[in-house]
Amino acid sequence: MDERDGSQRAADVPAGEARPRPEGSRVPAGSVTYARLLPALLVVMAVIMGLLIVIAAGVLLGFVPYR
C-alpha cells in the first residue's frame, strides 16, 4: 500500500544545473538496518506468506481439516 503520487510541486531548478537530492530520499549508507535487518525481514515475511497460502490451499483442497 505504498503511495507514489507525491503532492509537492517540482522545485525550480535552472536548466543544466543538477537538482540537489533532498535529504532523506536515500537509504542511509552503511546502515545495518537497511543492509541486513530489513532484507532478512522481507525473506521471513515472504516465507510466512507462503506458509499461510499453503494452509489456505490445504483447507480448500481438504488436506487440512476444516473446523
Next chain:
Amino acid sequence: MSLNQILPFVSSAVMLAFTVSVLQRWLVRRKPHFLFWGIGLAMFTAGSLAEAYFAFGRWSAPVFFAWYLFGAALNAAWIGHGSLLLLVRKRWVSVVTLLLILGSLAAAGLMVQAILRANGSAYVAGVPISEQYRAVMPPIRDGGLVRLTTPFFNIYGLLTLVGGALWSAYLFLRKQVLPNRVVGNVLIAAGALSIGLASTLTRLGVGTYLYLGELVAGGLMYSGFLMAARPATQTEIETAMTTSVA
C-alpha cells in the same frame, strides 16, 4: 468486560480513522487504488464493528452477515486488489477487477443463503463470535457454501496485499531510495500477516487471537500507510517512479 470484548472497540476506532484517511485521499486524487483500499478497509471496519456489537452478548443475523462476509471473507481481497491496481497497470487487471466484483456479489448471495439457515440459537453470549461461528453457520452441504469462498478471497488478498508490500519494499531497497517507503511497506506487510495468521488460526479452530491480530494489523498497516504516503518532493517522486513495475 474481558480483553476480547474491549479489543474490537479499539480496532474499530483505529480502522475507522484509517478508512476515512484513505477515502479522503481518494476524494482528492480519484485514483482507483485508493477506492479499492478504502472499500476493503471499510469492510474490515464493518467486521470489527460487528465484533464490538457481539461483545454486548446479543445475537443478530444481519450483524453476523456483516461479520462473516466483510470481516472474514472479502476485506483482504479488496485491499490487496488496490495494491495490484497501483503496482500493475496492464489490461488484464481490469479482468481481475471484474472477477473480484462478480465473485464478491456471488459470495454475498451465498451468504444470504447461509444466513437464512444459520442457527442463531447456538449463539452463546460472552463467547467471542470468532470462537463459535462454526456452530452458528450451516454446514457446507446444507447452505454453507460461502465458507468455501473465503480461502479463495484470502489467498488472493494475501498474495496481493502482503506480496505487493514486500515487492514494493524490495524495489525501494534495491534502488536504495525512499527509506520511509521501505519501512512503511514492511509495516503494512507485517500488519497484513498478523491478521492472516490470526485468521488461519481461527479457521483451524483457535479463535482466541483473532481480535488481537486485528488490532495489531490495524495499527501496523495504518502506521505503514502514513509513513509510506508521506508527501514526497519531485525528485523523490521521479526516483520512485523508476522503480515501478508498471
